[in-house]
Amino acid sequence: MTRGREESGVPGRLAAARAGVLVIFVVNGATFASMVPRYPWIIERLHASTADWGLVLGLCPIGGIALGWAAAGLMAWLGSRTTAAVFQIVSTGALLLLAGAPSLPWAAVAMLVMGAFDALTDTAMNYHALVLQREYGRSILNSFHGWWSIGAVAGGLVGSAMAQLRVPLMAQGVGTLVVCAALSVLARALMLPGAGAHDGRGDGLRPGAAGLTPRSLAVLVGLGALGAFGGGIEQGGSAFAPLYMTDRFTVPAFVAGLGFVSLMVAQTAGRLLGDRIVDRLGPRRTVQLGALVCVATMTLAVGLPAPATALVGFAGAGWGIATMVPAAMHAGDRVPGVAPGVGLTVTTWVMRIGMVLFPILIGAVGDAVDLRAAMLLLPGTAVCVLALSPLLGGPGDA
Numbered sequence: 001m002t003r004g005r006e007e008s009g010v011p012g013r014l015a016a017a018r019a020g021v022l023v024i025f026v027v028n029g030a031t032f033a034s035m036v037p038r039y040p041w042i043i044e045r046l047h048a049s050t051a052d053w054g055l056v057l058g059l060c061p062i063g064g065i066a067l068g069w070a071a072a073g074l075m076a077w078l079g080s081r082t083t084a085a086v087f088q089i090v091s092t093g094a095l096l097l098l099a100g101a102p103s104l105p106w107a108a109v110a111m112l113v114m115g116a117f118d119a120l121t122d123t124a125m126n127y128h129a130l131v132l133q134r135e136y137g138r139s140i141l142n143s144f145h146g147w148w149s150i151g152a153v154a155g156g157l158v159g160s161a162m163a164q165l166r167v168p169l170m171a172q173g174v175g176t177l178v179v180c181a182a183l184s185v186l187a188r189a190l191m192l193p194g195a196g197a198h199d200g201r202g203d204g205l206r207p208g209a210a211g212l213t214p215r216s217l218a219v220l221v222g223l224g225a226l227g228a229f230g231g232g233i234e235q236g237g238s239a240f241a242p243l244y245m246t247d248r249f250t251v252p253a254f255v256a257g258l259g260f261v262s263l264m265v266a267q268t269a270g271r272l273l274g275d276r277i278v279d280r281l282g283p284r285r286t287v288q289l290g291a292l293v294c295v296a297t298m299t300l301a302v303g304l305p306a307p308a309t310a311l312v313g314f315a316g317a318g319w320g321i322a323t324m325v326p327a328a329m330h331a332g333d334r335v336p337g338v339a340p341g342v343g344l345t346v347t348t349w350v351m352r353i354g355m356v357l358f359p360i361l362i363g364a365v366g367d368a369v370d371l372r373a374a375m376l377l378l379p380g381t382a383v384c385v386l387a388l389s390p391l392l393g394g395p396g397d398a
Contacts, residue, residue, distance in 0.1 A: 013192070017132055018140065020190025024084050024125045025144045027183045029151025030158070031092050032114065034176055037159035038169055046104050056108045061356045063115030064122075068349045071123035072341040080131070080341070081191035084124035085184040091117035092180040099173035123348050127341055128191055130333045135192075139283075141326040142274030149268040211338040212346075219391055220346040223332045226287075226388040227347060228354020229381045230324025233294065235355055236362040237263050237317050237378055241310075244371045249307050262311050263318035270322025283327040284392040287385065294320030294382035302375050317378055324385060325351070331392045 043053050074083045091114050098110035126141075133140050162172045212220075241259030245251055270290070278286050297316025301309045332347030333340075358381075366374040 014132065014135055016190045017128075017192045018136075020081070020187040021125060021129050021132060021144055022147050023183055023187040023190070024088060024121075025129075025148040026151035026154070027180055027187070028088060028118070028121055028125065029148035030155030031088070031095070031176060031180055032118070033152040033155030034159040034162075034172070035095055035098065036156055037163045038172070041163065041169065042098070042101075042107065046101065046107060048104050048107075052104055056104065056111050058356065059108050060111045060115035060118075061352050063112040063117075064119030064352045065349065065356070066112075067116035068119040068123065068352060069345065071120050071127075071348075072339070072345040074120060075124055075127060075341045079194060080124045080128040081188050081193070084121050084128060084191075085188035087117045087120040087124070088184045089177075089181045091115075091121060092177050095173040095176055096170065099169040119348070119352065123341075123345055126329050126348070127333065127344050130330060130344070131192065133330070139275040139278040141330060142271045142278065142323050145322075145326050146268050146271030146274070149264065149271065153264070153268075211342065213337065216335050216338050216343075217346070219335055220332055220338070220343055221350050222388055222391045223328045223335075224347045224350020225354060226385055226391065227325045227328030227351040228358070229385045229388075230321040230328070231351055231355045232358030233317055233321045233378050233381055234263070234267065235359050237314055239359055240362055240366070240371065240374065241314050243366075244375055245307065245310060247371045248305055248310070251307055255307060258311055259314045262315040266315040266318030267322050268318075270319040271326075274323040274326070278323060278327075282393075283323070283330060284389055286323050287327050287392060288389050290320035290323060291382040291385040291389070292320075295379040295386075298375065298379040298382070302372055302379075305372065313375075317382075320382065327392055334393075 039053070042048075048056070071083070074087075078086070094110050094114035094117070097113065098107055101107040101110055125144075129141050129144050159172070238260050241263060242256045245256040245259045246253075274286065281289070294317045297320070298313045301313025328347055328351070329344055333344040335343045358377075362374045362377055365377060
């Protein structure tokens with residue numbers, strides 16, 4: 001991807017739009033994360049078992065799978081900025097349903113609603129970011145995902161503070177909704193008007209109208225699988241890193257938690273720096289390099305098990321996967337002949353299916369064999385990314 005215009009030469013409307021997209025990414029990352037530190041209180045209040053709560057959490061991405069197909073049609077109707085802002089507010093409103101849930105089924109409904117509407121925001125904000133990236137003429141998508149990660153960390157810290165101060169859960173939910181709504185409205189005002197998914201060629205996801213052919217659909221499914229593999233490494237690594245550290249080594253709880261921290265910090269750094277690397281190497285070579293880093297470091301971690309090598313492995317995995325999901329989205333949005341927004345919608349929909357299944361697979365292998373064997377799935381999955389990476393286009397594909 002060519003460097004394009006320098007930042008100083010970017011028109012004011014593009015700089016403002018970039019700020020607006022950054023705000024919606026931060027809000028999206030922070031909203032759900034702000035409730036995570038309150039999970040122990042919710043579980044205790046609802047008298048839920050660990051298995052029951054795991055099932056409730058699993059409904060969140062399933063909601064996204066169920067409603068994610070509607071994203072292209074909604075963007076064609078409302079525009080991507082309105083779709084992103086409106087459904088960010090709606091999904092945040094589901095926090096109130098979770099906060100006031102009188103029983104586990106109501107908590108499950110809240111998660112389902114939250115995941116369903118979050119999927120619409122996720123697709124719309126990434127589509128708007130891709131439109132803006134084309135206007136800039138260089139890579140900027142990875143940095144938005146880096147700021148999403150920063151938002152998630154910030155949301156988690158706020159939620160932890162609210163838990164420590166014993167702020168009522170409903171009060172926290174209302175406060176989160178008010179702040180989120182204000183920032184979402186601000187983000188919409190800054191974003192580019194008229195950036196939707198309608199150009200007269202398509203009106204939804206009917207194969208004929210959307211420009212989907214068997215070949216283009218196969219490419220989109222492959223790109224979705226690539227993104228799912230990258231997201232699966234992130235989810236599996238971050239979720240099981242503390243368990244692996246505790247299971248394999250005698251370490252304090254703080255050190256066990258560093259497995260998760262090392263992965264997330266390295267991933268965030270990789271995303272914030274990823275645009276410069278993509279501009280220099282192109283998305284395909286960047287993803288291939290990241291996959292090789294993941295294979296090398298996680299193979300080292302599993303082959304020579306020690307706390308230090310494990311932390312290196314998880315950090316390498318985080319850095320390696322940093323640009324995979326943005327690269328898959330970028331390529332999916334540019335598949336020739338497919339109506340605007342449809343390629344991204346299909347790609348992200350396939351990603352969500354994979355991200356639901358991957359942690360289940362790691363858990364199953366961990367139960368059937370052990371967590372060391374389960375961790376081998378991470379470098380194995382990175383090899384699958386290498387196999388699919390030609391779908392990302394040529395070395396310098398913009």
